[in-house]
Amino acid sequence: MKDIFHGLISSDSIFKNKEVLRPSYVPDILPHREKQIRELASILAPALKGETPSNVFIYGKTGTGKTAVAKFIGKKLMEKGKELGVNTNFVYINCEIVDTQYRVLQNVANHFIKVWEERVPFTGWPTDEVYSRLIQAIDRTKGVAVIVLDEVDKLKGDEVLYNLSRLNYDLNHARTSIIGISNDLKFTEFLDPRVKSSLGQENMVFPPYSADELCDILGERAKHAFKEGVVEDNVIPLCAALAAQEHGDARRALDLLRVSAEIAERNGEKKVTERHVRMAENKIELDRLKEVVKTLPIQSKAVLMAVIIGEKYYDGLTTGEVYNIYRDICKIGGINILTQRRVADLISELDMLGIINARVVSKGRYGRTREIEISAPMKIKEVLEKDESIPDLSNYKPPLQSRLL
DNA sequence: CCTCCACCGGAACTTACGGAGT
């Protein structure tokens, strides 16, 4: 027992630097994004000459390098600014985490206010007070500020955008540029026209990566992440091909590669092979499933549990049968009972999430209903049984029906 | 060909709740 960690730590790892494979890592080289980098740079360049740069909107699906390019540019801009003696600031905000008007303004403002000065508190100030502090703070820099709003569609209300977009009108000595990043192409359609025109001065679309491009990206990262010769030749093309099937998501490709290598390492193997990639594919899918199930609302969990139980007792499980079992589960667990109409919707939602398969079939005289199937019932059952909101059902038997098996 | 089951699925309505304004 003394050495339980031996072989887990000291085993000569196949990784050189695993961090490189994490999605948050910003590499020095971004293959196949040279065009976008140049374009964004040319939009922001006037800033270094003391002119006002345009605001930019960046679209693109997940894992197309939007965030990486934005952060990369930010880094380069800071470097160039220092070189030219221009005061440049780069603020990155993820609107999925910082999602209200007040907190965005607070975050941006505090970026410009030194730690020892009076910072904007988490709560308490009127919003316009925060705004005027922000103006003061930015103006004082007499330089250029680039503010990146990642996942900007997650923002609650478009007033922040309006306020930020008119920053330049209120500034006397400094200049700002807002970069909005979104994976929803239709996002601006629902925006206030004033915001739309001032923020959408420039638009950029990041296309998905092709399999070949993903190969280059993975290859580039693998050079830094792994030791020499531990990854077999066909591994990277396979990861790239699998990710390209989805929608050219680089994040997914990197995850595949990383998880494959982790599996190989844990098995104490010296090389990452195609087999590990297949295992990784399964593991990622299963992890996703487990995560989705875990974060489901209680009602959906109860419905899902009913499906798992019903699937064992009935052949061609129908909505009505699921509903009966669901009602019993709710009674046992003291959960609110919803109407069948609502439960039918929950079943559709579970179907959308890919946890179950529900298709409408007609059984003639015996009505028209959904036939419900479930993938990986045992794994999902495991997750649900650990859930304290779902009661213990080990002694439960579904109601007897004529077509009970 | 007609009937009629057991649901589907649209629509309008009711709570419930959180943020914004005052």
Add this chain to the structure above:
DNA sequence: ACTCCGTAAGTTCCGGTGGAGG
């Protein structure tokens, strides 16, 4: 502290329907 929206979740009501069995 209070009111006033906007949104999400859920309910009520109901017309619609594919096809086995008569």
